[in-house]
Amino acid sequence: MGEAAFVEAAERHRDELRVHCYRMLGSFSDAEDLVQETLLRAWRKRDGFEGRSTLRAWLYRIATNACLDFLASPARAREVAMAESPIAEITWLEPYPDRLLDAASEVVEKETIELAFLAAVQHLPPRQRAVLITRDVLGWPAAETAATLDMSVASVKSALQRARATMRAKLPERRAEWSRQAGEREQAVVRRYVEASQGADPASFTALLREDARQTMPPVNLVYEGRAAILAMWESALADTDTWGEWRSVATSANRQPAVANWARPPGQSAWTPVNIDVLRIEDGLIAEITTFAPERLAEFGL
Template identity: 45%
Template structure:
């Protein structure tokens, strides 16, 4: 058998055992780095390194564990010398006056949302609580090694000895890193959101779409809690409370009644919308991706990502056709 034939068979064998874990590795890398685009690159690097080492894989652990070990090391290397990806509320500043001009700092690389998919494997569906936007934002406050230990121990439920082997440190070091990570996370992570039953959430979201597309500001903010937060990277500006959110929507948002189209999406295990803005030529173009936190009292948080480059990650076009609009 030729060398090329042997290599082809080996590559097929590798992909057969490794490819089923690609999507959950993407979620793992996203938790580590806070960017779906960077996570995709890191998964590619993980599979490249795994393929190169496949002939030396001794099967002392499962393929899944082996791939996670490689992915974690790839992420830690990528995070060396790199700043964290925050949300505007995570910068430590006070809520903003809606009358002030929104501020866009050029030096900050922001957290991105993670698109959910209908065909996500069970490992992701079950673990979507660990993908919620607020938690991933809180993880960004941890140094990379603490972040890795926390994710491996508390999300993936690895034993301390497995984490120690993956990170090439002692079990005592793993336990120390985990203790510090949990303490830090407790100081920055928000309270767990109370989940809302699907029928009630669907009815609220339907009202949200109708109010937004009509640009009925009073109807929109009626769906928010009294202390709701509205933030919109890449602007560091963020607002809190119905009155400030209403002022922003009424005076800053460029849409007119009938000038927006909201397409439902799901991100980080949360409901959301891809918002298209109608231009003077009548064409609906990508405007923002909204990820909402919905509780029993209404929408408590709106993360509005003004990065139209995210639309491709959600499998959405940047321009809607006449039929779609």
């Protein structure tokens, strides 16, 4: 394969490789860096690609090991914070815009990209994480996973058992019951959430939240447990009109979940300032969980 043809062929896999790195790392910005590192490594090693596997599988092996090298670096050491929520414990967690997931739709199912899954995966040791993703998400045979990770097949099977046990402990109990598709009922909840935000309407918020709803704010290790705690926080913020002034909200989506991006225009200002992105988990027509992210990733959302 010529150099130009190699580059073109490898670039076709950029979107799905970024999703793979994101599952490994939990951070969109780190995934961007690591997919670029993967393509650079592939370019340097291109003469060693002998076609014994597909180019796609070869690139996935390089990406997996690039992520493991990243996670092994002392400069990149990460410690799970102690918090009441598995999501809040992962302070480096970032949202993944659905408009970019659509480019890799063949390798993205909702249950393998939603925030609860991503947070649970981050609790696994890196090698267990790689085994779980290659075996249960990518569907690789144990032998192929073993060759990629320089492990024995027996070690792969053992690591997978331990990883699955951790995932069962970390994932929400009712996760299997969550809707796989965003229906009209869910979209209606999002519309009402936008209206309540822009109208600074606590009563409307109250009607949208489950009594046991939770709000978390990575990377800040804050968890608001229950509707009353969330409303108390919101009412305090909404009452501070000298700081926030007007509020504007726009529906979007991240990690195959509904989301709302928010801006504020302080009194006397003409420009709208981005404030945050709220990613919502909706159960039975009510908001069960809100994960609030800083606005730095808004550009990737096209907003």
